[in-house]
Amino acid sequence: MELMQIALFVIVGIVGGLMGSMVGLGGGILIVPVLSLFMGVPIKEAIAASVVAVIATSTTGAVSYVRDEISNIRLGMTLETSTTIGAVLGGLTATMLKAQVLQAIFGGLLVLMAGYLYLKRRQKNAYELAEDPGLLGGRYHDPYLKTDVCYQVRQLPIGLAASFVAGNISGLLGIGGGPIKVPVMTIAMGVPMKAAAATSNFMIGVTACASAYIYYTRGMVNPLVAVPVALGVTAGAYVGSRLAPKVSGTRLATALAVILILLAIQMALAVAGIRVR
Secondary structure, eight states, X not given: OOHHHHHHHHHHHHHHHHHHHHHTSOTHHXXXXXXXXXXXOOHHHHHHHHHHHHHHXXXXXXXXXXXXTOSOXXXXXXXXXXXXXXHHHHHHHHTXXXXXXXXXXXXXXXXXXXXXXXXXXTSOOOOOOOSOOTTTOEXXXXXXXXXXXXXXXXXXXXXXXXXXXXXXXXXXXXXXTHHHHHHIIIIISOOOHHHHHHHHHHHHHHHHHHHXXXXXXXXXXXXXXXXXXXXXXXXXXXXXXXXXXXXXOHHHHHHHHHHHHHHHHHHXXXXXXXXXX
């Protein structure tokens, strides 16, 4: 493998880690399609590399979020109980599916996430301010709003069910589960967007560990791909976690939505046997 290709893997990881940590969706939502569509990596190897990278995203990004008390650790560990079960089942399923099926599923998910990001940029957070966070709620200081935010968590059963689905998708596609967890926490559970993204970053590493073992035992983890991508993700996630509390995220969400739509189109063409380089 050429040095230039390894450097490109690092760059892909940096971009994926930067955007993934800032919006809480996990870098895999960008890493998998870019590796499989533009860099010739088989999609199962790309998913396996993304799973390893997601662990790096979570480990790196969670440090700043936990230190600033934005991550809701109690809520995260509660939801993670059902997420981990889903991740194991998703990882087992992915090893049995054909590459075209995985590409089709991923393409559909990209469209859904682009739609979510576009709508999110036009909506205010759905949380309600509270004086007491309760058992699973949280409190943190928002540097962008320059005020303290206190919120309560509602509809926990919906969150647990969604977390199981998120874990399954994470194991299947290597994206960390954030694309499902963040919207559910924000819209259904009353968690502020920044707290949801931070809590998602905290959880996705645990989820990825569960499915990474399955990919590793199946021989799908290629160190020449996974290691440089993970190194890039580590750097990108660190920068993203430092920037996220200081920005509104509107422009980032819009840009990411456009990128996801373009990748979804490319993925659909790939499923049809058409390669556009």
